Every structure is written in structure tokens, then in C-alpha cells.
Amino acid sequence: METKQKIFFGLLIILSVFFFFFRLGELPLYDYDEAGYAQIIQHTLASDNFLTLKKSGADFFEKPPLFLWLTMGSVELLGESEFAMRLPTALFGVAVIWGVYLLTFLLTKSRWTALGAGFMLLFSGMFTASARQLRLDVPLSAAMIFALYCFIKGWEKPKWYLGFWAWIAIGFLIKSVPVLLVGPIAIIFSIIYKRWDWFRSWYFWSGTLLFFSIAAPWHIYE
Numbered sequence: 001m002e003t004k005q006k007i008f009f010g011l012l013i014i015l016s017v018f019f020f021f022f023r024l025g026e027l028p029l030y031d032y033d034e035a036g037y038a039q040i041i042q043h044t045l046a047s048d049n050f051l052t053l054k055k056s057g058a059d060f061f062e063k064p065p066l067f068l069w070l071t072m073g074s075v076e077l078l079g080e081s082e083f084a085m086r087l088p089t090a091l092f093g094v095a096v097i098w099g100v101y102l103l104t105f106l107l108t109k110s111r112w113t114a115l116g117a118g119f120m121l122l123f124s125g126m127f128t129a130s131a132r133q134l135r136l137d138v139p140l141s142a143a144m145i146f147a148l149y150c151f152i153k154g155w156e157k158p159k160w161y162l163g164f165w166a167w168i169a170i171g172f173l174i175k176s177v178p179v180l181l182v183g184p185i186a187i188i189f190s191i192i193y194k195r196w197d198w199f200r201s202w203y204f205w206s207g208t209l210l211f212f213s214i215a216a217p218w219h220i221y222e
Contacts, residue, residue, distance in 0.1 A: 025083025
């Protein structure tokens with residue numbers, strides 16, 4: 001990486017941290033979704049079983065638990081506040097920017113193009129706003145981006161296909177079925193780049209066992 005590229009990459013990460021963390025906890029919870037997730041976190045922490053999410057005294061099964069567990073950990077560590085509630089989302093926001101940089105560089109082999117993609121996402125208002133709120137969309141985006149990154153890395157090193165399925169499992173535990181949209185996207189990439197090696201790869205198909213080993217236990221428990 002050239003010196004100028006290192007400077008711009010450092011600037012990209014610094015600005016990401018600034019945009020996502022500056023005065024993160026100053027504003028109250030924004031809307032019904034933020035308040036609803038905060039309520040789930042409060043009620044689950046107050047119960048004697050964090051494995052089963054709680055809301056208003058009842059079991060809550062509408063969303064998987066992984067991201068809410070991470071937020072509970074933040075609240076337990078930092079105390080109950082808007083900052084603690086939003087901290088995991090902001091961290092995932094930085095991860096998404098980094099993931100977009102990595103994925104773009106992997107596809108184009110151009111660090112300037114990768115930096116441009118990262119800055120374009122960072123300065124898109126909707127994404128930046130979402131990364132500062134207690135929501136599932138940005139964490140899900142991180143899982144999907146890193147799943148695609150592992151899929152494309154698998155074209156040269158098939159062991160990366162295991163990472164593809166692991167990230168899909170993580171996304172499934174964050175927001176369930178929407179993460180499966182990675183599948184059609186991966187097929188589109190295969191069509192564009194004419195890479196179908198994964199279809200004959202033992203690592204790809206054995207990765208489905210990894211997916212179930214990560215995603216299934218909580219669902220079976222419930």
C-alpha cells in the first residue's frame with residue numbers, strides 16, 4: 001500500500017469512528033424500533049434466563065438473539081444508557097466500512113477504488129444514521145458483506161467457503177431469513193466472473209454443517 005493510500009485508509013477509519021461514535025448517546029431513543037429493542041434488553045436482563053428474550057413479561061421470538069445479546073453485554077459493562085444501547089451498532093458500522101473496502105479491493109485489485117467505495121458509503125446519510133441507532137440492519141449488513149468477501153476469497157482458497165457459511169449463520173442469528181439474500185448475490189457474482197468452482201467444492205458444501213452447528217442450537221433450545 002502506498003503512503004497516500006495508507007493516509008486515506010487511516011482517514012477513512014478515523015472518520016468512521018468519529019461519525020458513528022461522536023455524541024452517540026446524547027439523543028434519546030429515536031422511534032418505536034429503538035424503544036422496543038431497548039425494552040427487550042431491559043426485560044431480558046431482569047429475567048433469570050437470558051437465552052429466551054423477554055418483552056412486556058412475555059417470551060419474545062420475533063427476532064433472533066445474537067445482536068440483542070451483544071447489546072446486553074454492552075449494557076452490563078457500561079451501564080444502561082443510550083450510548084451503551086447503541087455501541088454495538090456503531091462498532092458494526094465501522095466493520096461495514098472496512099468490509100466494503102476489503103470486498104471492493106478483492107474484486108477490483110485497486111485500493112483507490114476500494115477507498116472510494118468506503119468513503120461513498122460513509123457519506124451516505126441513511127447508512128450513517130442507521131449506524132448510530134439501536135437497529136439490526138447494520139449488523140446484518142456486516143454479516144452479509146463478510147460472507148460475500150469469504151465467498152469470493154474461496155475462489156482461490158476453498159477453505160474460505162467455511163467463512164462464508166459461518167457469516168451467514170451469524171447473520172441468521174442477527175436477523176434471521178434476510179441474510180439468505182447473500183445466496184442470490186453470490187450467484188450473480190459467479191455469473192459475472194464465470195466462477196463456479198464452489199459448486200464442486202467439498203469445503204463449500206461441508207460449510208452447510210457449520211451453518212447449522214452455529215444457527216441451530218438456539219432455535220432447537222427454544
